[in-house]
Amino acid sequence: MLVSGNLLAGSYFTKNNNACLWFILALLNGLIIGLPFVFNAFYIVGWFSLAPVFMLAFFMGRKRYSLYCLVCLFSAYAVASHWLVNFFHLQGMSFLKAVAWCSLYWLFMSVTLAALLLFFRVLVERFSKIVLPVIFASVVTAHCAATSFLFPANWVYSQGEFVVVLQWVALLGEYGLMFVMVLTSAATGCLLMRFNYRRFWGGLIALIAFWFSPLIFSQTLTARAIKEVETVTLGWVQTDSLPGQRSKLTNYSLANPIELQLSMAIADQTDVIIWPETGAKELWSNTHFHSQLNEFTRSTGTSVVLQDIRREAGRSYNSLMHVAAGQTTEYYDKRYLIPIGEFIPDWLAGLGADEFLLGDGGRFLTEGGRDVDFTNGKFLWRSRICYEAFFSSAFAAMTKSRPIDFATISSNQAWFNSASQVDLMKAVSRIRAVQLNVPVLHVNNNGPSWLFDADGHELTHSPAGVRGAFFTTVVVPKGR
Structure with a gap:
């Protein structure tokens, strides 16, 4: 529907020289291309929003097609840059340095995009339409291979500035990552087309200012709003060894587990x-x-948030139980279940079933309801x-009269043999800290665990594969 609408509009604008409506269409098309960076629907939104851009090459002349691509892709570039600068900013860079790194990275992608757009237009004029998809796929594949050579994984692992690239690769696969990059890196490349683009400079500057202003405004507003703070001391425990080792702990006592x-060793120093x-x-x-556990919390005054399987009315839940002052005050049942790695009943485990192959897929866990x-x-x-x-x-589902002071995430065997999973867990915890504007503690029972402040900066961490108890203090806003 989106494709057909753009095709009809494109046909109309080639017959009616209405520059204003044409500009609006290109602007909206570019915003749609940028939507993957907002909603993370990379493949679906990316492909369907790009289709009109290439299909219009059959209906527009080269000059109008180039101008359409210029406005459309500048619009997408603004959306994507706003998203990317946020990620670089989370790496601990200043805002200006994040913008600089973002610009340098897009510069590499822009050259490819400029060549791709002009090359596709030439193909429309010279080759059969049936051959075009094959040629286009070959160009994208060659670009992916070139990028892999220029940004090898081992090098990326060691560079904090490009760790976000590695996270995208793990989530999307390399082809999906490079496809999105090519779509939204038009700034430098489109200028090389040397067509009449001067009339669009005002709109371009206004568009970029529009997408960057919320980031600047929100950070300034937050800094002014927080005037008083409190200090909370958080503790956590790690008891499993290196990833991939699924054997149960030896000499494990239900009466007094490790x-x-x-927890007793750090109880006097910690609030939670x-x-x-x-x-x-x-x-x-x-x-x-x-x-x-009740006696421990009663005698120390420390709150404990325990993650475990909870049974009720014949159903099993992956739950968090809050125990304080000698009683369970509240519990939370996991609402977002995944098809692997959650839980299987004992009778199925006795038959040799692997929880990382079945898990929630067998519906042995019940989804939480609140x-x-x-x-x-x-x-x-x-x-x-x-x-x-x-x-x-x-x-973000809940609204409270009083905002939360901090957030925690508990993971059981959060990573295995792939270090990219560590990067993903770390990155998403930073995102949640910025989203909620509060510190976030992500505890992995086999480590590493991290504590981030409200700006997504790492305050401290505990190493992987180390059993022990850890605690740290963090400042939270007071009376927000």
Whole structure:
């Protein structure tokens, strides 16, 4: 529908020289191309929004087609740059440095895009329409191969400025990443077409200012709004060893598990302790453990957020239980279930089933039905489980008269043999910190774990594969 609408509009504008409507159409088409950077629907939005740009080559002359591409892709460039600068800014760069790095990276992509647009127009005039998709796919493939050579994975791993590129590769695959890059890197390349683009400079400057102004305004507003702060001390435990080792902990006692021992070591210094699910599952169903945990929180005054399998009315939930002052004050059942790595019942495990092949796909876990925030009377925080971190709605669904002070994420075996999973977990935790404008603690039971401030900057971390108890202090806004 989008394609046919653009084709009809393009045919109309070739017969009626209405520059204003033509400019608006190109502008909207460019914004649609930029939508993948807002909603993360890279493949669907990317392909369907690009189709009109290339199809219009059959109906427009070369000059009008080039101008259409100029406005359209400048619009997409503005959206994508705003998104990309945010990511570079999360790496700890200043705003100006983030803009500079963003510009340098797009410069490399722009040359390819300029050549691609002009080359496609020449192909329309000289070759059969049936051959064009094959040629186009070959050009994109060659570009992907060239980019892989210029930005090898091992080099990217060591460069904080380009870690976001690695995260995109892991999420999209290299072809999807490069496809989106080519679509939205038009700034320098389109200027090389040397057509009459001067009339669009005013609109271009206004568009770029429009997309960058919310970022500047929001950061200035936040800095002015926070005048008073409080300090909260957060603790967490890691008990599993290196990734990929699925054996249960040895000498694990339900009466006094290692996590409880580690928690006792930091209880006097901490307000809240995050305890992710580990090798010994379903501790929560053990009554003796209940009494031990209740006594621990009563005697120390520390709150504990425990992740474990919770059973109720014949159903199993992946849950977070908040225990404070000797009682369970609240629990949260995971609402966003994934098809692997969650939970399988004991009878199925006895048959040799692998939880990383079945998990929620067998519907052995029940989806939670409500959103919950935890409080210990002094602080209010939001806790979520593992891959819920990738769902913005898991954090933004609730509205409170009082905003939360911080957020936590608990992960069981959050990564295995691929270091890119660590980058993804780290990046998404930073995104949530900026989204919520509060500190975020992401605890992995096999490490690493991270604490980020409200601007997405890493404050501290604990290493991977190390068993131990950790705690740190973080400043949170007061009376917001």
